[in-house]
Amino acid sequence: MSEYEEEMNQSPFGLTMTETEAGELRLMFEPDDFRFKIDATALRHMAIEKGYGELDFDESALAVAAQHVCKNEAFVSTIAQRRNAEYRVYVSSDRLVAQLQVTPSYGGTPISVDAARNELAKARVVFGFDEAAFQSALTNKLGEPVTVAKGVAPIPGRDTRFEPLVEVNRERVPRANEDGRVDWRDLGDIPMVSPGDVLMRRHPPEQGKSGRDVFDNILQAPDGKNLDYPYRLEGAERDANDPDLLRATSTGQPVLLRDSVKVEPVIKTPGVNVSTGNITFVGSLVINGDVQSGMHVKVDGDVTVHGTVEAAIIEAGGSITVNGGIVGQNAQQRESNANGEQAKLHAKANVRAKYAENALIIAEQSVYIDEAVIECDITALNRVEIGVRGRRKGYIMGGRVRATLGIKAEYLGGAGSRQTRVQVGVNPLLQQRIDEKKAQIAALAKEEADLNKLIRFLADKPDKQDVVVKAKNTMRRLLDRRRECFAEERALVADANLSESAKVEVSAGVYSGTTVNIGKQSTFVTEDSGFGVFRLEENQLIFSKT
Structure with a gap:
């Protein structure tokens, strides 16, 4: 038998179609003196008329063949293929999903249910079979993969869970008013507990639930990690009848830890002055009066001052709240008084006050002042907000205010004030925190190596x-x-990235003599203007009404 089995006699146009033993439909053209034009559609119709309509046609080959005919050029080309139905099985890398792809036949062996099942059997897919999906795969004219079997994923056991049973932490959240507005300064009272109050429940770890793959193999699941309360508890103890329950042993403020709750004692004093002396305390402190000049307060928890803070120093491991104002001594007073000082406040969390004047304030979270800051040096890791909505008293007059993510005030500068400088987008506190976290990770890694x-x-x-x-x-x-x-470091780095979109929002007006810095960009305001927002746009510092 020759290579080509002739299916039709040569036409008057010199076109011949033959099918090979491999099922390929060949088109041959022998030019003669008679030239004519033909297109791919006409060639396809010729093939259909000769009984090849069910074959899989190659449209590009048909187009090329038509071009050769139009140019009266001899050629031999495969324009179609007889194909049997094909079956392919795909199993996901986790062995939990099996897909069947059925390619329809083109004039060849038609789709067979038995052949498809045999292909799945060869792939050893036996578990989680979906008969309806299987039938859908057989009738899918597009030949797309269809999920025909699903395994059961293993469920890892849950680690020990520590559930707080009391309102905890110095990081109290703002509360919504009746109209739905949130007062960011109203964080409620300091939560308190008494001896015997429940603090936390420890939920033991859970066992993992095994799964099964599409090959019917069992997939093991790890059990949850077993964690316990620390050996040393502060202001708390295990319940005598229930070792998974923590109860308070003293009166104080509950503070949530990773694996327990500690109770920080809270003390109250009518004021801090020469008669009380400086105060250093492991816990939280409520001062019902003033903190007088020259005094030093240092506590691990929160400090709440119901009076005024003069030129004193307050350091808090939590937040500092001053219901009155903060009033330090100005530069002239400090020059004339050898013992003159600014008021200095440093909080690991937030600082809140009615007003602040001649104060150095550092907050490792945010600063909120109700009325005005005058000749202050303020640094906040997150935000600084001056003023309360609707009161028109939120002035930043003189001094320097820095925040990583944003500053909001009613007014920047003021008539007769010294130069006012505000800066967002860059904050030395943030980089310091990132560096500290990297050092902590390195120290833990060394400790792990020594233990190994x-x-x-x-x-x-x-x-x-x-x-x-x-x-x-x-x-x-x-x-x-x-x-x-590592998670804390990633969060700090994310904050650093957010600082690129930092802005300074002014609700009422900006006075001349104010300098605004965003990142490395700076602008000096030479004329008074109204409300607006300072922000970066295409790396240019702009001021606009929106």
Whole structure:
């Protein structure tokens, strides 16, 4: 038998169609003196008339063939293919999903249910089979993969969960008014507990639930990690009848920790002055009067002052709230008084006050002042907001105010004030926190390496296995803490990225003599103007009404 089996006699136009044993439809053209034009559609119709309509046609080959005919050029080209139905099985990398792709036949062996099932059997897909999806795959004219089997994913066990049972933490949240507006300065009262109050419940870890893949293999799931309360508890103890329950042993402010709640004592004093002396305290402090000049207050928790803070120093591990004002001594007073000081406040969380004058304020979160700041030096890791909506008293007059994410005020500068400088988008506190977190991660890594050496050294010493167990428990806690540090570092870096969109919002007016910095860009205001927003646009500092 020749290479081509002739299916039709040569036409008057010199066109011949033949089908090979491999099912390829060949088109041959032998030019003669008679020239004519033809297109791909006409060639296809010729093939259909000769009984090849079910074949899989190559449209580009038909187009090229038509061009050769129009140019009266001899050629031989495969323009169609007889194809059998095809079956392909795809299994996902996690072995939980199997898909069947059925390619329809083109004049060849038609789709067969048995052939499709055999292909799945060869792929060993036996679990989670969906008969309806299988039938859909057989009738899918587009030949797209269809999910025909699904396994059951393993569910990892839940780690020990620590559930607070009391309002906790110095990070109290703002509350919405009846009209739905949020007063960002109203954080409610300091939560308090008394001896015997429940603080936290420890929920034991849960076992993992195994799964099954489409090959009917069992997929094991890890159990949750078992964590316990720390050995040393502050102001709390385990319930005598329920070791998973924590109760308070003293009166104070509950503070949420990663794996427990500690109770910080809260003390009250009528004021801080020469008669009380400086105060250093592990807990929170409520001052019902004033903090007089020259005094120093340092506490691990919150400081609440119901009076005024003069040229004193307050350091807090939580927030500082001054219901009155903060009034330090101005530069002239400090020059004439050898003991003259600014008021200096440093809070690990927020600083809130009615007003501030001649004060140095550092907040590792945000600063909120109700009325005005005059000749102050303020640095906040997040935001600075001066003024209360509708009161028209939110002045920043003189001094310097820095915040990473944004500054909001009613007015910048003021008649007769010294130069006012505000800066957003860059904050040394943020980089300091990022560097501290990196150092903490490095220290934890070194501690883990030292513990690993100890564990390896004691591994073959039977009399030291209790030490090995303790070391491994410590290692697990270190690994958990290092993961937390990585997450905290990522959050700080995210804040640094957010600072690129920082802005200065002015609700009422900007006075001449004000300098505004956003990132590395700066502008000096030479004329008084109304409300607006300073922001970066295409790396240019602009001021607009929106």
